[in-house]
Amino acid sequence: MAALDWDDLRVALAVADAGSLAGAARALDVNHTTALRRLDALEARLNTRLFERQRGGYVPTEAGDLLAQEARAIAPRIDDIERRLLGRDLRLTGTLRLTTAFVTMVYLLPQALADFANTHPGIEVEVAESTALLDLSRRQADVALRLSRQVPEHWVGRTLGTAQYKVYVKRGASGLPQRKQPLAALLAKAPWIAFEREGAANRFGRWMQQHIPSEQVRLRVDMFNSMVMMLRTGLAVGVLPTFVAASEPDLMPISGAIDDLATPLWILTHPDLRRTARVQAFMKLVGDAVAKTLQNSS
Missing domain, CATH: 3.40.190.10 (Periplasmic binding protein-like II)
Structure with a gap:
């Protein structure tokens, strides 16, 4: 039997942990095709089926369970060796x-x-x-x-x-504030673009959930890049990092820096x-x- 490839074992471990090939690919930051190819190669090399492919996901066989347990045990040591060897690399290549x-x-x-x-x-x-x-x-x-x-x-x-983070609006947007105002006034009266409710897991989403009344939210997005796109339309106001707005000449700040978000x-x-x-x-x-x-x- 040919020697085992640690990268293949890493894929098998990720599939066992995630319960799916797609989840394993995301965890390893590789594409789905690469993960499938490595898993197929490992099963062929071992001449053993490691996972049952079911509609609900990948379920380890007895051999798959054994392989995952052993790979899980040695993974930290291999990662440690790789890091320590890489740390001695003095080349600018x-x-x-x-x-x-x-x-x-x-x-x-x-x-x-x-x-x-x-x-x-x-x-x-x-x-x-x-x-x-x-x-x-x-x-x-x-x-x-x-x-x-x-x-x-x-x-x-x-x-x-x-x-730093401020409230921004499209320049000249009809019906929206066009000059700097106290944050409290914007929170009380302006229409808003906010993060999705599930975004409350991060600090920015939690701040929006706590401070922006739901009836004033016109649209929800899941990241700042999407916030920029929607602010450009003039739909409502929203929060951005100042380093983003510096590259967006059509947007203007209408609040001071929000200390809670720095x-x-x-x-x-x-x-x-x-x-x-x-x-x-x-x-x-x-x-x-x-x-x-x-x-x-x-």
């Missing part, structure tokens, strides 16, 4: 994986990433945009750029500044990777550029 939110990718990172690519052509950057915080310990990413008031204690890095922006990595040359170079060049952009937008 190779791949660097960045995890960040959709809004920071669109409004803060493009020029910084382009400048980094031109300065370090031997380093290939992969960007994973997600609202979920990928696990640096499991090598799902090498560097994280995140807006958060709390970050994992064992990650290392620095804050690049604080993102959020630090972090650039982070795992302790085992902080001395890796490409990680150091990325965190310095991209971090400094993003910090400057954020400062200029406040």
Whole structure:
């Protein structure tokens, strides 16, 4: 029997944990076809069926249960070895994986990433945009750029500044406020674009749930990028980070900064990777550029 490939075992473990191939692909941040190909290859190599494909998902066979248990036991050790070896890499070449939110990718990172690519052509950057915080310990990413008031204690890095949030409206929009007003007045009288009710799991969604009367909500969205699109229509007012609005000339602020929503922006990595040359170079060049952009937008 050919030697087992850890990447194939990782897929089998993810399928067992998620109960579906689609869930495993999302957890590993690979496409569905890649996950299926690796699982099929593993079953062929073992000449054993690991999962029963049922309408409700993938159910492990006895062999699949055994494989998942063993893979789960050794996974932390393999991830640790990979990180520690990578941390000794002094070359300015190779791949660097960045995890960040959709809004920071669109409004803060493009020029910084382009400048980094031109300065370090031997380093290939992969960007994973997600609202979920990928696990640096499991090598799902090498560097994280995140807006958060709390970050994992064992990650290392620095804050690049604080993102401020204000209420914005389309310039010249009929029936909507066109000058700065007290926040209380906007909350009491203006029509709003808010986050979806399920968005109350994050701090911005909770703030909207607590402060905006439901009868004043004209539309709900699930992320700031969608908020921008709807604000451009002149439908209602909404909250945005100031770094977003700085690139949207058709939108204007009609409130002061909302203290409850001010959020630090972090650039982070795992302790085992902080001395890796490409990680150091990325965190310095991209971090400094993003910090400057954020400062200029406040």
